[in-house]
Amino acid sequence: MSLFGTIANNWIAAQKPYQPGRPIEEVARELGLADASGIVKLASNENAWGPSPKAKQAMHDAVEHMNRYPDGGSYYLRQAIARHYGIGDDMVMLGCGCNEHAVLICNAFMWEGDDLVASQRSFVVYKLVSELFRCTCTLVPMNGMTHDPDAMLAAIKPNTKVVVIGNPNNPTGTILTQEQVDAFVDAVPDRVVTVFDEAYMELVPPERQVDTVKHVKAGKKPVITLRTFSKAYGLAGLRVGYAMAQPDGIDLLNKVRQPFNVNAMAQAAAVAAIGDQEYISSTRKLLIAGQKQMTDGLRALGLDPVETVTNFIMFRFEKAAALTAAMTKRKVIVRPLAGFGLPDYVRISIGTEEENATCLAALAEALKEI
Ligand SMILES: Cc1ncc(COP(=O)(O)O)c(C=O)c1O
Structure with missing residues (x-):
């Protein structure tokens, strides 16, 4: 039936x-x-x-208030993230894990028939989500197990709206260097949103970590950096991730999200977690x-x-x-x-x-x- x-x-x-x-x-x-x-x-x-013991304590403390709706704007969490990166709190937007950001980014920037560029051996959600929005996804061959930034640039077509670089990349576990990332941002056309999905960046040894927030801050190109509390912070069960971008990009993402997309327990735990470096x-x-x-x-x-x-x-x-x-x-x-x-x-x-x-x-x- x-x-x-x-x-x-x-x-x-x-x-x-x-x-x-x-x-x-x-x-x-x-x-x-x-x-x-x-x-x-x-x-x-x-x-x-x-999770960090401080995040666990924050969850215990939050239990009593679960009869209330969360703060839809995640004020304290946005403040804590903004402080951590030295950016304005109008440059931060929370999501139900950064998986939600994949949906919000396609919703905000892509129209039927547009294209998203990603790597062949990378996180499959971007392909699935672009197809959900009746768009295509160009999967670019990699340099062995590492992204090939030149090939990704060459794959950008007139209808490309978004290019996503997972760095470090899931599932290969490889990372592009700061120089490669900087050169990519310099070369990418202004009409394409570059998304750096950095779900695993906090787990990388500090000397190999890559800074893309400097490109967000510079505001010369439409760059979005995604991070999550699901991996290094040990809060995958709470579903909280964040996007960092110039305020006009954040405004667009806020238009397509649900009003209470990050629950109150998650907000409380994440504030404590980011404070426990x-x-x-x-x-x-x-x-x-x-x-x-x-x-x-x-x-x-x-x-x-x-x-x-x-x-x-x-x-x-x-x-x-x-x-x-x-x-x-x-x-x-x-x-x-x-x-x-x-x-x-x-x-x-x-x-x-x-x-x-x-x-x-x-x-x-x-x-x-x-
Ligand atoms: C590369 C990458 N990006 C994003 C995510 C989504 O993370 P979350 O939605 O838990 O923040 C994952 C999860 O496995 C991932 O591997």
């Missing part, structure tokens, strides 16, 4: 929804486990060490050890991981789907990358020392089975 089929917007009906990393609870149901606590999820690049430094230290543990461990198993600057690592394995299934059976959730245009690659988020060890042990067994 097709109750809605005849009334459906055919364009939307044909879209394929985004496939996120599988939730722990879903895998527990599949494995018939009443207790999900033994399952290790290394599939969504979360902060394995949890020591926690971010300590996460980075733990991550460096985790990167080494996983890189060495994968190599010891005969795999050849791509060098990563952030909290996930990928490697080539021809039977990626079978390997993922064999890992799931062993209660470790990893991510096959077919949806990212890499059908023979697997991505593993870097977890705690114990989670990484469990993952490597499961991988050793799974590889024998396949």
Whole structure:
């Protein structure tokens, strides 16, 4: 029976929804486990060490006020972010994770038939969202596992409205340098919005981090920088991310968002989290050890991981789907990358020392089975 089929917007009906990393609870149901606590999820690049204690306290303190609507303008959070970057609070706009910003950016800047330029092996949401708005997405071949900025510039057509650079890039874990980014901004036409999706930037060693907020501040080109509280800050469950741009860009994004798109608990936790930069430094230290543990461990198993600057690592394995299934059976959730245009690659988020060890042990067994 097709109750809605005849009334459906055919364009939307044909879209394929985004496939996120599988939730722990879903895998527990599949494995018939009443207790999900033994399952290790290394599939969504979360902060394995949890939120900062200050953010946790802020959440406890906020509970009493959950009968009230949130501040629709996220005043205190915008202030805290603006202070952190030395920009005006009219240059900051909050979203329900920066996934929401992908939708808002397409909604604000793209019209049916326009084009969005991104890289072939990058975050798939931009392609999905541009198609939702009846636009096209040009996926540009990469330089191996790294963006090719010259090829991206060459791919800009008269109908290109937006170009997105994920830096560091998900799922490859590679990063463009400051020089490459600066040269890109210099060369990109004024009529194209450049979006730097920096969901993982806080996890990169400080000496390799790239500053795009200076281009936002300079106001010479329409640049938007996206950051999130989902990764380094360990608040993925609360769904809060932010865009930084010149005030006229922020005004446009505010026109297409819902009035209460960031909940009150998220706002309170994020204010505390951005005020606790020591926690971010300590996460980075733990991550460096985790990167080494996983890189060495994968190599010891005969795999050849791509060098990563952030909290996930990928490697080539021809039977990626079978390997993922064999890992799931062993209660470790990893991510096959077919949806990212890499059908023979697997991505593993870097977890705690114990989670990484469990993952490597499961991988050793799974590889024998396949
Ligand atoms: C490159 C990239 N951008 C954006 C996001 C979205 O993050 P969130 O919506 O949780 O802020 C993700 C999440 O995995 C990502 O990998």
